[in-house]
Amino acid sequence: MAGFDKVVSSYEEAMAGLEDNMTVIAGGFGLCGIPENLISEIKRKGTKGLTVVSNNCGVDDFGLGILLPDRQIKKIVASYVGENAEFERQMMAGELEVELTPQGTLAEKMRAGGAGIPAFYTATGYGTPVAEGKEEREFNGRKYILEPAITGDFAIVKAWKADRYGNLVFRKTARNFNPLAATAGKITVVEVEEIVEVGELDPDQIHTPGIYVNRLILGSFEKRIEQRTVRPAHSA
C-alpha cells in the first residue's frame, strides 16, 4: 500500500505526538459520535494543559468528562457544558477555563479553520456576552460580529466507515461536528467501526475526503446513550 494508507494499529500510535498544552478539536454532539477510544488514549497518556474544542464535555465517566479528574483540560471551548459534577466543580472553582461559543458559530469556526478562512461575520451573538471584545459591523442594515477561525494541533474524529486512504462516511446524527473537526486539525486522527477496501466507497458518497485524514484506526465502541427516550412498541 502506498503513502495514502492512513491505518495505524494502536491507539498509542494514533495519538503519538500529542503534547502538554496543545489544542485538540473533537467531533461529537453530547455522547453521540464521539471519538471515545481516542479520548481514553489521551487519558491514558496523561497529557495535561489541553485546550479542548468540542460542542460538549461528556459526562462524569464517559467522553471528554474522563479527562477532568486528572485536570488534563485547562480550557474548553464549547456551546453547552456542565452535564457532569466534576466539570461544574472545576468551573466554579476557576480551575477550568470555559469559553462558551454558540453552537453554529463553533461549527463555522472549525469549518473556517480548515478552509483557510481566518474570520467571518455572523449575526449570532451580536448584543450578547458573546460579542464582548469582538468587532461589530453593519452589513445591509444589520449588525454582525467578527468571529475568528479555530484550528487545532490535533483533531480527533469518529466516523462509521473508512477506506485505508482515509475517505470517511458518517452514520446518522453521529456525523455532527466530526467532518468539521476533521478539516481543522494539523494532525487529524480518525477512529472508525469498519475499514473497507479502497474503491469500495462510492466517490459520490464520501463525506470527508482522505486528504484531511492523517491517521486511521479501527475501534470498537460503547456508544453510550445520554437520554434514552422510547415510545411503546404498539403506538403508531
Next chain:
Amino acid sequence: MAGFDKVVSSYEEAMAGLEDNMTVIAGGFGLCGIPENLISEIKRKGTKGLTVVSNNCGVDDFGLGILLPDRQIKKIVASYVGENAEFERQMMAGELEVELTPQGTLAEKMRAGGAGIPAFYTATGYGTPVAEGKEEREFNGRKYILEPAITGDFAIVKAWKADRYGNLVFRKTARNFNPLAATAGKITVVEVEEIVEVGELDPDQIHTPGIYVNRLILGSFEKRIEQRTVRPAHSA
C-alpha cells in the same frame, strides 16, 4: 402529497416570477452540470437586464451563452469566461459588465450567501486587481481581503436524482457549484434526471436537503461535452 411536494410540471411554471433586472445564480462548471433547460426557459421568456452569477458563461450555442445574442445578461460574475465569440464582442464593446471573481471565492460567496454569513476574509486575491476597493486586513501576520456574500433572486440548479421533497443527489463532477447555488437563491429551482419516491434516498447520502429547494422539475439533458479527450481503448 403535502406542502413539501416541490414538483412542477412545466418549465414555464419552474421559472415563473423571474423578472427583468433580477439576479440569477447558476450551478455548473463549464458545460458540466448546468441547468440547461432552465437556461433555455430564460431565453424563451426573454427576461432582460439579468445579473448572472456562474463560474462560466457557456459557449455560443449552449449554456448561458444562449442568453447573449438577445442581450439578456447585463452583468456576469464569473471566474472564467470568453469561451464564446459573442461574449468577447459584448465585453470588448462594453455592452456586458464582467466581474471576475476567483473560483474558490465565488464558491465561498455563494455558500456564505446561503448560510447567513454576510462576509468573510480570504487571502485569495490579496495584492491583485481583485482586491481593489476591498478592505485588507492582517490575521496572524498574513494579509487577507474581505469578500461579501452573494445571494440571488433565483438560483437555477441541475441535480441527478431528487425525491418530491426536493432532497437532491448530484452525480460526479456535475456537482460543482450546484449545491452552493441551491442555498443562495430566494427561489431555488432544480431540474433533475430522475424523481424518486420520498424515502427512497438514503438520508445519510443526500447532498442538498429539500429545505433549500422551492421548485423541482424533471428534465432531459443534452449534456454537451466541451473538451472530449480520450485514450485508445487498448492502453492501460
Next chain:
Amino acid sequence: MALSREQIAQRVAQELKDGYYVNLGIGIPTLVANYVPEDIEVMLQSENGLLGMGQFPTEDEIDADLINAGKQTVTMATGASIFDSAESFAMIRGGHVDLTVLGAFEVDSMGNIASYMIPGKLIKGMGGAMDLVAGADNIIVTMTHASKHGVSKLLNQCTLPLTGKGCIKKVLTDLAFMEIKEGKFHLLERAPGVSIDDIVKLTEGELVIPDHVPEMLF
C-alpha cells in the same frame, strides 16, 4: 385561566402551515409536535444535523447514532436528511427554517431575549439558541408571563444577559399572544377567561391594547 403547557403548545401549533420547516426548542416548544393539525405536514429540524425528525423510537428501534438536539433518542421521518453541524447552522443562520419556537427567561419591548444564563447560577451554555434567534425571521417565544411571585418577564429592558438582540417579534405566554413592534408589546389575543387587566398588571413593558382583543380559540 392561564394556559397549561399543553395549551401553549396547542396555540403555537395553530401558527404552523403546510410545508413548514420548523425548529422546536427544548421544553414547551417540543410539545408543539403533538398538536400539528391533521391536514398539514411539517418537517422538524434538529440542529445537531437532522431535517425530518420522527417520533421517539420503540425499544427495538433505539439507535445511539440517532438523537435530537436535546440528546434524546429519536427516529427519522420519511424524507429526512442528515448533515453536519456547519450545514445545519447554515440552514438556520441563512434563514431557511420557516418557524422557530423556543423558551425564554425574559423578553423585552425592543425584541431582546434572555434565555440561557442566570448570573450566579451554573452557566451551562447557549447551545444553538443564539444561532436560532439570530437566524430565524419567524420566531415564537413561549414562556410564562410572569414569575411565581408575579414579577413580569415581559420587560422594558431585559435584566439578564441576552441571547439575542432585537430579534423577537412574537411572544406567546400563558396569558397572551403578543407581537413586538416599534418598541412595544401589541396584544393580539388573550387566554380564555383572562382579562386585559390581568395582562396589563403582569406586563412591565409598554403594552398596546386594541379595542378588541379576542380570546384564543382551541
Next chain:
Amino acid sequence: MALSREQIAQRVAQELKDGYYVNLGIGIPTLVANYVPEDIEVMLQSENGLLGMGQFPTEDEIDADLINAGKQTVTMATGASIFDSAESFAMIRGGHVDLTVLGAFEVDSMGNIASYMIPGKLIKGMGGAMDLVAGADNIIVTMTHASKHGVSKLLNQCTLPLTGKGCIKKVLTDLAFMEIKEGKFHLLERAPGVSIDDIVKLTEGELVIPDHVPEMLF
C-alpha cells in the same frame, strides 16, 4: 540546452513524494502526471471537485458528468472522492494540498506571480489560479525563463497584474530551478548544458549563484 516541455514536467515530477495530494495546472503542469515515479503514488486534485483524477477515458468510458478543471473528460482513480466547489477550495485555501504546479507569465523576486491577464488582450479570468497560489504552501511555477525575444520573465517586479502576492518560492524554467527567498532568486540547478552565464543574462531579478550549481539529473 533549454529543457523541453516534457523535461520540465519530468523535473517537477522528481519533487513528488509518496502520498502527495497534488494540483496540476493547465499546460506543462498537466504533463507532470506522465512522469510520476513508479515506486510512489500521488493523488491529483482537480479544483472542479475531484480528488483522485484518473487518466483520460476510453471512447466507451466517456462521461459528460466527469471532467477536470480544464473541462476535459477524465476518469476517477481508485479511492477518488467527489465534492462541491466550496469544499474543493476549502481544501485548497486551507492548505491541505501538498503540492501545486502551475504556469505563469512573470514571477518576481518578491515571490509575486502574474499569470492570468495581459491588459489589452482578452481577459478570460483567473479561474482557480488565485485560490491555488494563495492557498498552497508548496508551489512550483513552471515557465519559460524568457520570451522568444530574450526578455526575462524573472523580474524585480512583475509588470502584469498579479495573480498572487508574495506566494511563490520555487520556479522551474527551461533553463534553471530556483528558489525565491529574501527578495532574491537563488539558483539551485541548471538545465543540462546551460551555462550560468546564459541564466544570468536572461534573469532580470537579483540572482544568487552558489559556488556549485549542479546540472539537473534525469
